[in-house]
Amino acid sequence: MTTDTLVLDAAAQDLLFREARTANTFTDEPVSDEQIQAIYELVKFGPTAMNQQPLRVVLVRSAEGRERLVKHLGEGNKAKTAAAPLTAILAVDNEFHEELPTLFPHFPAAKGYFAERPVREASAAMNGALQAGYFIIGVRAAGLAAGPMTGYDAEGINKEFFTDGEHSVLAVVNIGKPGENAWYPRSPRLAYDEVVTTV
């Protein structure tokens, strides 16, 4: 009803939000590097503060990589991740400010705003999560289901996959075509009046 006023067509609304669901099982159909690149080439345009773009993605494709990941996951996330066609570790580069002279060239002072590590970490977490939101939408735009998870040993993943000590995992996302009994019943959403007020 209320979505009549949107410009985005109903099929796209369904694909990205209304019918898309967090998947817990997947078919065997592979997810190609070309699909992930197509997703990135679209969602890279999503805005971040000062164009920071802190998000980094590790695609876990090999059996060895999967083994290295699964051991750091919570028990409830191990089996479904071991069986997913592809898993993406979404992390932020806490040294993102080194790129700002290139990414935000018209404001040379930008890099200096992030001289202190805690400031950088907070900004990377915020903007990386924004980009994680865009990425999940992008996975759905590719006709795939995303299964984002936050149940894992974050320190373990950071040390296992980012040996420079400068990256922090944000989420781990299984990606593929939904399999049998892929999702639970949808949990309730807050009503508009519980979320939005006007002054």
Add this chain to the structure above:
Amino acid sequence: MTTDTLVLDAAAQDLLFREARTANTFTDEPVSDEQIQAIYELVKFGPTAMNQQPLRVVLVRSAEGRERLVKHLGEGNKAKTAAAPLTAILAVDNEFHEELPTLFPHFPAAKGYFAERPVREASAAMNGALQAGYFIIGVRAAGLAAGPMTGYDAEGINKEFFTDGEHSVLAVVNIGKPGENAWYPRSPRLAYDEVVTTV
């Protein structure tokens, strides 16, 4: 080129990501409550960890509300916000865990995970930013331009608009139809190989 592999049609890709831009000027055309509700009723379906949904939105519509907001903004954000048809304060409710028995009913232990305030704040910041990403996409889905900003006195906004001390502002977003010279040239994006690696 690489976006050929996406299922989402090209017009929707353009609307949401490729042609959408962060706007700094707006026309006088009003943004209605119905449009904002349509956006919410779509993007509320975006996933959050344990269905937390910490995002809260304050629509700043009255002259008085605008005055209360603008005084806390950075100098570069004051004039454009004063002139925007509508501005949304995106914040998180750091007491979101009180809703988990309703929002995540099949896992009664969920609320207890968030007994400690620092754990709640980190989770609200992460999941609220995910939802902020969905919200920005939703604004664009309504055929409107978003102008998200993070240049403000966060403590000042928190005290001005959330007297319970339990909310933290994430971003302030101007919303409307883009006006004259609405945007700067697009800043560069990181290349796929700079962001994505495979193991």
